Amino acid sequence: MNAGGFAGLHPLVCFIYYAGVILLGLMLAHPVYQLASLALLTALLLLQRQGRTLARSLPYYLLVGGLFAIVNPLLSHRGRHILFYMMDQPITLEAVLYGAMMMMTILAVLLMFVSYRVVMTTDKFMYLFSAVLPQTALHAWMTLRFIPLFARRFRQIELIQRSRGIDMRTGSPVRRLKNGALLLRILMTWSLEDAMRTGDSMKARGYGTAKRTAYYPYRMDRRDRATLAALCALLLLSLAGWREGWGLLTLFPRMEPIRLGTLEWIHFALTATFVGMPILFETKERYRWKSSRRSA
């Protein structure tokens, strides 16, 4: 919980940021914008010490994204700039660019989710959820709790039952299946019995006697509010620019030049500031600790 940097902000702020990133990532389609987003997100991940996770999963991400980049020009032959012919099929610059942009969109979303998982823990998400729908959130919470609970209980049952010769790992497939079903049955009876007690405990603690509220361990402070306002303003401006057609590279029927206009540069700067906002907090956090160590 002792999260500094961007994760130390209020969950709502973080959530708005990630929602904004995914929205912009899907809507803006311009190589300059996308390259900048990818660079900023990578920098953010490195600052969040996710370099190792990134290195591990990047090959898969590239594989998925690369598939789009390669398949698109093979299937689509629209466009005026023919680069070369492959098996009598024209490969156009437009199709290649379009494929590359699709790849970058996918990569941006995937990278964003790496950071999202680090910052927005289930706790924080459920908290936001429960502020809107306390009752539904409670049920979701309880259901989520059952998954690790069942897994833990099942391991216990498996250990004990193996000592009695009831094992899922040995014997003929039929026998394994039979034993597995038996283990599940033990888990179910035990858990149902337990759930009845949990029900009693909920009733005893006033469940259903009033309209539920949700306790928040998080509080909006001034920094959260300021950041939230800044993020919202940037996002709205960026979206307004998108309606003007900025941040979109028209490929068909005629490809427009890749270079940005003056107003588009401003729009680009706003969008980049939005995507790069967490970097500000992460670097600040790092610098603070470095400088305090120096002065100590």
Added chain:
Amino acid sequence: MEIVAAQRLTFRYPGAARPALAEVDLSVRKGEFVVLCGAPGSGKTTLLRHFKRELAPVGELSGCVRYDGSPLADLPDGRAAEEIGFVFQHPESQIVMDTVWHELAFAMENRGYPQVVMRQRLAELSSFFGLEPLMQRSVHELSGGQTQLVNLASVLLLQPRLLLPDEPTSQLDPVAAREFVYLLRRLNEEFGVTVVASEHRLDDILPLADRLVVMADGRIRHDGAPGEVCRRIWAAGDVRERLYVPSVARLLAALDEERHDAPGTAGSAAASSAPLPLTVREAVASIDRLAKDRTRTSGERSEGLPKTTDGGTNGQSIFASPESLRQPASNGVSQLRSLLRLKTGQDAEAPREVLTCRELYYRFERDLPDVLRRLSLQVREGELLAVLGGNGAGKSTLLQLMAGLRKPQRGKIAVAPGRKLGYLAQNPMLYFSSDTVREEFARTAEYAGYRGGAAETEIAHWSDAFGLGELADRHPHDLSGGQQQKLALALALLPRPDILCIDEPTKGLDPDAKEAFAALLLQLREEGMTIVMVTHDAEFAARHADRCALLYDGEIAAAAEPPLFFGGNYFYTTTVNRAVRHRYPNAVTAEEVLCRWTNDAARS
């Protein structure tokens, strides 16, 4: 001024032959600390549940429950939820949420408290309970004691006036149980919360209680100050009821009785009407008084006789037994050492070992610390070995290694050839997969490899031995705790193991069931079985084990016969031993003390 009262309360569960409560009249005053005790089925939980409206069982009801001057039924829902708090027996199954802070907030969220109120209450209560370091933890990482603390705290956040813990410590280890009980007393004293607790382990809670109510067959048998009620129970002479009397009180009652049986002391019957002592402190004082009494009377008797030694006038030296004169308690350590050396010398001709653990190392995962480190332990043929140790010391893990459920990373476990191992886990729920006890037996027999007639006879043998015959058609989950324990044990015994490993068998058992269980173990050992038992229950180990071993820091720190083992301990010992250690350092059970006391009496 009463806060809650049952008036001629009679209740019958649907389909039950006898009423669970029969014309119960009980009035609890504000600020009282009441302990309800009784055998399972005596109606104590039923009565407690009637005090908490949301949990009142369904059935035939007459009479009424009044709360704060008006019928409980008329209390608004909100007040009923807030002012009456209930804590259940099983720590884990009460948990609804998965982090500690969320579990604590759960009750307040249900009541729709505003954020400000929740924050304030949570802050103050978590610091009172010392829960701050745990707030962000997952509830599954907590120990049983900590979980029960969270349960209590969650209820207290609603600021109840009446607290109803239902056997709250039965699933906890003794240390956590004692802490929990002291916390209840603190809440009672410092916040004026009225407490009505049901409990069958009375040693810890009774000295703190204002009032003890003993129930049997749905009726109140005794009601009064704890010491007084204990005296009455002892005087009534019901063997089963006497088991509920705390061990120090039992010891003093027995000593007192013995004094009255002795010739020439019939005159001083007045002392026996005093309440029995409940704490070690009171017990020490009472024993001293009794000893002095006895010296005086024996002095009177010997007045006519010529004095043999001049030490006779000094009560203390007369009373002290020859052994304890030779080995004063202050010299206990060296005495112990010499005795231990003596014992290890005897090991050569001791019965052979059936199971040997040699330098075991075990850890759950590569990155986790070792649970067991260089652990060596020998189990001898036909003995009952009790392994004791703190929470999380690795006792259960050791047992699972011995039973072959897990494999050590290093070291070796050697089982004597031809010996079969049996294992019984702590939680009987892990065993039950069938709808009836009969099916459960049949399935186990099938897996144990019995065919045809052999299975029938084996099942008949064990279900008779354990008295499970009449329960054959019941669902295993509908049995009482003690019965479930018995059934699980019978299932473990069905393949006829030679060495039985049992994990915490006495946890949650009432004294009566515990006695029955001890008798069962004795019977099994007479049939030649070797038993290794992991337990927290020092009293049980002291009375029934042949040898005790202390698991500490991943290895066996000490292993010896109970008198030696417990006699050397200051904290990890029986209450009786604590009360008499300055007289009989090695006496750990009331029986031993009584025996030596009588010998002393005969000598004087």
